[in-house]
Amino acid sequence: MANLPTFWKEHFSSNPLSEISSFQKRIDRMMNELMELRGGSSDSLMDFSPSSEITEEEKNYLLKVDLPGVKKEDVKVEVSGDTMTIKAERKTEKEEKGKKRFLSEISYGSYVRSFTLPQAIDEKKVDAKFENGVLQVSIPKIENAMSKQISIH
Structure with a gap:
C-alpha cells in the first residue's frame, strides 16, 4: 500500500x-x-451555489462571488467580527402564458454563505461593489493584527 x-x-x-x-x-x-x-421541482427546493474566491493581500482580503442573474438590490453583505456573510437571491422569471420551459439548468433561489477570515478585520472600512454579476468585497485587516517582520539583533 x-x-x-x-x-x-x-x-x-x-x-x-x-x-x-x-x-x-x-x-x-x-x-x-x-x-x-x-x-x-428541483428549483423550488434547491438553492443556487455561486462560485467564490478569497485572496489575501498585504493589507486586506479580497472576496469575489459570481452572482450572474442577481440584481444588486437582492444582495446583502454583513460583517461580524472575523465572519462575513453574503446573502443573495436569484428569482425565477415569470412564465408567460403559452410559453413552456423546454430545458432549465439554471438554479434559482436564495444563497447564504458565511466566510470566517483568518484574522480580525476592520468592519468600518469594508467596501463592496457589484458589477457585471460579480460581487467584490475588499476587507481591510486590522493594522495591529497584520504580521510584522521582526529584525534579529
Missing part, C-alpha cells in the same frame, strides 16, 4: 478548499438530478 503523503498527492490537489467546493458542487448536482427523477 502506498504511504499516506503519496496517496494524498496523487488523489487530491494542494488546496483542500477547492476539493471541498468541487465535492459540494457534485453533491448539489446529484441532489438536483434525484429531485428531477422523483418528479419534484
Whole structure:
C-alpha cells in the first residue's frame, strides 16, 4: 500500500478548499438530478451555489462571488467580527402564458454563505461593489493584527 503523503498527492490537489467546493458542487448536482427523477421541482427546493474566491493581500482580503442573474438590490453583505456573510437571491422569471420551459439548468433561489477570515478585520472600512454579476468585497485587516517582520539583533 502506498504511504499516506503519496496517496494524498496523487488523489487530491494542494488546496483542500477547492476539493471541498468541487465535492459540494457534485453533491448539489446529484441532489438536483434525484429531485428531477422523483418528479419534484428541483428549483423550488434547491438553492443556487455561486462560485467564490478569497485572496489575501498585504493589507486586506479580497472576496469575489459570481452572482450572474442577481440584481444588486437582492444582495446583502454583513460583517461580524472575523465572519462575513453574503446573502443573495436569484428569482425565477415569470412564465408567460403559452410559453413552456423546454430545458432549465439554471438554479434559482436564495444563497447564504458565511466566510470566517483568518484574522480580525476592520468592519468600518469594508467596501463592496457589484458589477457585471460579480460581487467584490475588499476587507481591510486590522493594522495591529497584520504580521510584522521582526529584525534579529
